[in-house]
Amino acid sequence: MNKLAEVADGRTLAKAIVNTIPEPFLVLDDDLRALAANRSFYDVFKVEPARTIGTLLYALGDGQWNIPALRELLETIIPTRTVMDDFEVEHDFPGVGRRTMLLNGRKVLYDDESATTILLAFRDITERRAVELERRALLHRTEELVRQQQTLLQEMEHRVLNSLQIIASILMLKARAVTSDETRHHLEDAHQRVMSVAAVQRHLHAFGAVDLIAVDAYLAKLCTGLAASMVSESHPIEIRVAADPGEMNSERAVSLGLIVTELVINAIKYAFPMPCGDARVLISYAVDGTSWTLGVADNGIGKDGGMSPHSGGGLGTIIVQALVRSLGAQMDIVSDTSGTAISITKPGSSSN
Known part of the structure; x- marks a missing residue:
């Protein structure tokens, strides 16, 4: 029933x-x-x-x-x-x-x-709506704090760049004022190093000071700037970038940017003492899993042996070596009459 x-x-x-x-x-x-x-x-x-x-x-x-x-x-x-x-x-x-x-x-x-x-x-749903409003307000405050921090960071970077420019100008004035050729050479070398750091900071700043940097765009922009400031029409040198797409944190970007800047400047200054029609410098960045390889190669005069194939060593050499060690990478150099190829490799690891 x-x-x-x-x-x-x-x-x-x-x-x-x-x-x-x-x-x-x-x-x-x-x-x-x-x-x-x-x-x-x-x-x-x-x-x-x-x-x-x-x-x-x-x-x-x-x-x-x-x-x-x-x-x-x-x-x-x-x-x-x-x-x-x-x-x-x-x-x-x-x-x-x-x-x-x-x-x-x-x-x-x-x-x-x-x-x-x-x-x-x-x-x-009064309490739920209150929580949602509180969450939105918190999100708004967080976004505002992030915006303020980004503004402060940009202002700090701007001041750092200005300070570097001032230091570089002082070094150049001192170089012109001294009578010793050796002292002048050291001051000019220090001036070039300061300008290298400024160039890296300027191009990082162009990417909005974010923690992750697009590798290919960053290297392309950096090398375009180097070519514009150092390559003359009377002594043309092609600077080309071939980089795998991907991202790197800003700390590694600074180190790689300084390495590339030093090596490219070195190649421009010493690899082509005489103008030639097909002078070129190739910057490459390849990623394989968690490992990566940075390469800077030219088709200049080359030189057998030595850390710095073109200039014979100096402050730039010391800087590059220190940066390579800080990245846990290793550097190999091949240099002969067909040019110089510098390869910096970071082996893959679980923590990379």
Whole structure:
């Protein structure tokens, strides 16, 4: 026998079902008068059953439900649909305070079509909305702090570049003022080193001071700058970059940028003592898993042996060697009459 048939009064079952719903729940007739409400509805909205059942919804609780948004739901949307989900209402409820509610509505049609009822379920999302607002405010503050930090970093980088330019100018003035050729050479060498650091910083700054730098674009921009500042029309040298796409952190970018700058300047100054029609310097960067190889090769006069094939060693050599060691890499040099090729390789590792 059907268990439902054993229930003498279906209203008793319906009431029990309604009262098990933990969120406020209301049943309305087609005139929008309350037919039933669950215990949660009475508790949350501070109303009494005697002043609820049979009362027009908009008159409940001294008119606390006379809300334009709710009128739109019940008088416009519900008549044209049988279902309405998550209709949001924000309102000051007497005795409750300002709350944000999600309303879910269902229109129940009966077989005899003589009447309809509307089921309304209310879900309080006030705290959830407060958390969302707090999260958005925190995100906004975080973005603002990041923006301020980026502005400060850019200002600091700008000042560093200006300071480097000033130091370079002082070194050049001193070089022109001294009478000793050896001292002048050292001052000019120091001037070139400062300008190299400034060039690397300037090109990093062009990438917005982000932690991850696009390798191919960075090296291309750096070498374009070197060519523009050091290669003359009367002594043309092609500087070409062939780099695998990928990213590196800014710390490695500084080191590689200084290495490339030193080696390219070295090649421009010493590999081509006489103009030649096909003078070229190729900068390559290849990635294989977690290992990478940086190459600087020219088709100049070359020189057998020695750390610095063209100049015979100096401050630039010391700088390159120190940077290679700091990267945990190794450097190999091949130099003969067909040119010089310098290869710097960092073996792959789990921590790279």
